Structures are given as structure tokens and as C-alpha cells.
Amino acid sequence: MYRSHNCGELNASHINTEVTLAGWVQKSRDKGFIVWVDLRDRYGITQLVFDEERTSKELIERAQNLGREFVIQVKGKVIERASKNPNMPTGDIEILVSELNILNEAKLPPFTIEDKTDGGEDIRMKYRYLDIRRNPVKNSLIFRAKVTQEVRNYLSNEGFIEVETPYLIKSTPEGARDFVVPSRMNEGQFYALPQSPQTFKQLLMVGGMDKYFQIVKCFRDEDLRADRQPEFTQIDCEMAFIEQEDILNAFEGLTRHLLKEVNGVEVDKFPRLLYDDAMRLYGNDKPDIRFGMQFGELNAVTQHKDFGVFNNAELVVGIAVPGGNSYTRKEIDKLIDWVKRPQVGALGMIYSRCNDDGTYKSSVDKFYNQDDLAKWAEITGAKTGDLVCVLSGETNKVRAQLSALRMELAERLGLRNPKIFAPLWVIDFPLLELDEETGHYHAMHHPFTSPKPGQIELLDSKPSEVKANAYDLVLNGNEIGGGSIRIHDKTTQAIMLKHLGFTEEEAKAQFGFLMDAFEYGAPPHGGLAFGLDRLVAILGGQETIRDFIAFPKNNSGRDVMIDAPAPIDDEQLNELSLKLNLKS
Numbered sequence: 001m002y003r004s005h006n007c008g009e010l011n012a013s014h015i016n017t018e019v020t021l022a023g024w025v026q027k028s029r030d031k032g033f034i035v036w037v038d039l040r041d042r043y044g045i046t047q048l049v050f051d052e053e054r055t056s057k058e059l060i061e062r063a064q065n066l067g068r069e070f071v072i073q074v075k076g077k078v079i080e081r082a083s084k085n086p087n088m089p090t091g092d093i094e095i096l097v098s099e100l101n102i103l104n105e106a107k108l109p110p111f112t113i114e115d116k117t118d119g120g121e122d123i124r125m126k127y128r129y130l131d132i133r134r135n136p137v138k139n140s141l142i143f144r145a146k147v148t149q150e151v152r153n154y155l156s157n158e159g160f161i162e163v164e165t166p167y168l169i170k171s172t173p174e175g176a177r178d179f180v181v182p183s184r185m186n187e188g189q190f191y192a193l194p195q196s197p198q199t200f201k202q203l204l205m206v207g208g209m210d211k212y213f214q215i216v217k218c219f220r221d222e223d224l225r226a227d228r229q230p231e232f233t234q235i236d237c238e239m240a241f242i243e244q245e246d247i248l249n250a251f252e253g254l255t256r257h258l259l260k261e262v263n264g265v266e267v268d269k270f271p272r273l274l275y276d277d278a279m280r281l282y283g284n285d286k287p288d289i290r291f292g293m294q295f296g297e298l299n300a301v302t303q304h305k306d307f308g309v310f311n312n313a314e315l316v317v318g319i320a321v322p323g324g325n326s327y328t329r330k331e332i333d334k335l336i337d338w339v340k341r342p343q344v345g346a347l348g349m350i351y352s353r354c355n356d357d358g359t360y361k362s363s364v365d366k367f368y369n370q371d372d373l374a375k376w377a378e379i380t381g382a383k384t385g386d387l388v389c390v391l392s393g394e395t396n397k398v399r400a401q402l403s404a405l406r407m408e409l410a411e412r413l414g415l416r417n418p419k420i421f422a423p424l425w426v427i428d429f430p431l432l433e434l435d436e437e438t439g440h441y442h443a444m445h446h447p448f449t450s451p452k453p454g455q456i457e458l459l460d461s462k463p464s465e466v467k468a469n470a471y472d473l474v475l476n477g478n479e480i481g482g483g484s485i486r487i488h489d490k491t492t493q494a495i496m497l498k499h500l501g502f503t504e505e506e507a508k509a510q511f512g513f514l515m516d517a518f519e520y521g522a523p524p525h526g527g528l529a530f531g532l533d534r535l536v537a538i539l540g541g542q543e544t545i546r547d548f549i550a551f552p553k554n555n556s557g558r559d560v561m562i563d564a565p566a567p568i569d570d571e572q573l574n575e576l577s578l579k580l581n582l583k584s
Ligand code: ASP
Pocket: 174, 195, 196, 197, 198, 237, 482, 483, 484, 527, 528, 529
């Protein structure tokens, strides 16, 4: 028996018990005749004491030679501590050691295994197994396990069946590039790793499974924008014989359950916002509604004066910054520089101060009088003491810019409190999205999403106006889930694929299996998928997903610990009938 107890459970009730513990040496304090060692395992830290008078000289010498992270086993008696530590669960006791076994020595770790470590990101990733010994990472992984456990509990109780789907498949378009795997047995042919199990879960509905879920890895070969991973985990779900309303209720239920069980937070019914309204009011399809600062469109009250910048703009839009009138001229100039940074891309910013005496002072007083500025304040909801910030330009761009400013200001004002949870549904997304570069439309969600009833006729005449039965679940400014009601008949699916630019042959080659299935009695169905990594991070009150993933990849998609990806040797290439044609 390696241990009778773990390092987190002994307390005053165990005094005088003989125990055996095993773990890692966190640190030691050597007073010559007495040595204290902190012994650590997953459960906590227990103080060991080696005392010349009460044990032996030989033992204390061995204790003096213990290095950090040595793996040891000790036997001894639980005794009361002279100076107690009320901040730790084991703080009332220590172990008077009578036997010490070194199970394994350890090299000096390349960074300190403490909550606040001296190790940078790269070194921590290279030695991730050491990083995992640190509380912040360990606790994040335990937290993740709790969330997934609750997901399984809830969905299983609701009658969902967990079904695994294959990883070696054929492309499922979710808008990214596929990772491909060469097939040795089928020369010159490749599998694609799933961007999601989308088509399989639809086929499970055709197969009559009725309610499916899976906690599943998905793979997308994208340029890694901040805090994305090439492989990530979804809670993937699908239901048959449902309408959009059923899906929203089912997964609102799951989210509510998680918030309650994991965070102890009860939330009201989730608000629902039309996609068009989300864009109009927040310039963003994943609005953070923990705070107000809604957009106010100002075209009507700005555009028939002599101010050319506004007159020529497709959209003039502003937000009220609470208490912003206290900003100095210099601070406002800095804000203007901030919106002009290439990452935001605004050409400038106009502002109007809402003075304490009820007057206004704007940067365009030449063109706008007090009545005009009063309207700006009214429309943006600005009160005395606030600052109205106004951007103008092409609608989509200016919305994105003002949305970035809104989030930045909220951050600075401390309005993005990670302890507050504000979920909402964004519904009625457009079916198609115009790719500005190619001039082609592609599916905003994916090609299996159904248009709103009666709108399919619009596909030819006004494609960008067609709305989809598609919805996103948004939490604190992050999209944590998204899905749709699916097309479940071959004709509509064929029309959709045609509009996405597939020839009939291409459609058949890529999605023939799905369209065939639709001819054998496909029930109406729909579903959604949550991004588990992000969901866990937000519930855990963190912005970044990395510490909630045991072995994440870096920004270049590398695992620096195992050093992957890596070249393969000629023999392996040969076996796969592959020849390299490297560009560099
Ligand atoms: N497969 C979709 C995705 O990965 C989710 C869904 O439509 O259910 O975003």
C-alpha cells in the first residue's frame, strides 16, 4: 500500500494516527536539528517534520538531502502543530516522520511549481506535465471534468444517447480547411478529420436515435487567431421531431443547469435577440450584454448639416460612455488613437461631452448646435457626465469598429465582471454570407441549415436577405454554441448546394450519402454544438482556453512538448505513396 491517506485530508481528528503518505516535495525548511518538508499531491499539502530529538540523526540527514519535486513515501504519526496555519485544511497538524522512502529523484524543475510561477508560456508548455502540478492548471482541469460530468448527467437525464462518430471521414464543411490523413490501403486517397460530426449526427436522426449527444474532438486547419486551437472539443447535439423553440428550450436548460451546478448561479429566462438587432444595437452577433452602452444610430440627426464626413457616411453611430465626461482632452485623444489603430481601423472619432450643467461640448461644434447634440445624447442614452463617442463610415465596418470600442471601454470601466453571467440567444441569422474577395455566397452556418419557411424563393432574387433557422448561444460576449434546424429533404438540399456553387456532380460526390439518406424517411431535425473549451473557460471566469486543455498547442499549431508536427521518414512516405514537394 503506497499510502493510507492523501495529502489534503488529515486534520486534528487524526492526531496520533499512524499514516503513510506519498507525493512530491514542494519545499523544505532546514533548521539543522529539525527539517520541515511540504509534501504535495493532487489533494493538497501536508507538512512533514523530521526532528533529531524525536526520530534519528540518520533520518534527518536524508531529509536534508531531499530536492524539490522528489517523489517520496513517508510513514509517521499525525501530531498537533505548534504553530497552526488556518489557511490550509491540513494546517492544524503535521506528520512526525519515522520512515522515509525515496520513490524517485527529480531534476531541478525548469520553473517553480508554485501558483505564481516564474516560468513563461513556452517553457510551461514544453514541460506541461510539470505545469499540470501547479494549482491553477490542475484546478482548471478538475473544473473541466466537473463541467463535462454535469453535461453528461443533464443530457442523459433528458434522454439523450451518447454516440461516437468516426474521425477518419470525408470533408464536412464548417468553413475551415480540413486536416487530411493519407490512406495506405487506398493509394492516393485521403480521409479528412471531422470539422464537426455534422453529417453523422444528421444520419443518426435518419437512423431514429431521436436525441443524440457526444463530447467530441473537432479539427479545423485555420490560421490560429488568438486563443483558438486546431483541435478542440464540442458538446455536439441533435434532436428529431423538433422545432427551433424546442432546441432553444432544451439547451437553455442545459446551460442553466451548468450555471447552477458549477457556479451556483441562477439566471432568468435567456433573452432572445434577432441577428439584425444584435448588429444594430451592438455591432456584433455575439454581444456582451452584462452592460448597456447600446448603439444609437445618428444618421437622421447628423446628416443634413455641413459636416461632409457624416454626410458621406452610410452609417453614423454612437455610444454613451458612462462618466466619460471626466476624461481629459489627452485621454480622449488617446482613445481616438486607439480607434485609429490598424486592428480597429476607424478614420477618426467625433465626441460630445455631456457637461454637468446640462450643456454639451463637441469636437464638431462648428456644425452642430446644442439642440443637435441633445439629440445625440437622447438617442445614445447619454446622461449628464457621460461622453458620446461617434464613428461613421460603411455600415459593416463602422459597426465592427464601434463594437471594438464598446468592449474596450467596458473593460476599462470594469463592466466585464467574470462573476456575472449574461447569456442570450441570437436568432434568425442570414442563411448566406457574401465573400467579399471571391464575390461568392457561402453558408453562414453550414450548407445543411434550412432557410426560414417561405424564403427559399428569395434565394435567386435577394440571396442576402434570406434568413435561416439558425441560432447562437452567447455568453458574456462569446459565442459558446450555435446550431440550426436542418434541411431534411433532398430537393431543398440540392437547391441549397446549387446556390453555394456546387455543380450537381460535385454535390453528389461530396454529399450524395446524405441526400440519399433523405430519400429513406428523414425526420425533421435540428441541433447545435457548444464549444466546450470556451464554455469551461467562461464558467471558470477566465478569458483564455489554454489552461482548461491538458495539452494545448501553441499559436503555430505546434505541440512543443512532444514536438509535433514532425517530418516522417522516406519509408513511411513510400508506404503511403507520397512524395514531398516542399515550398521552402
Ligand atoms: N456542426 C455545427 C458547428 O460545428 C453545429 C451545429 O449546427 O449543430 O458549428
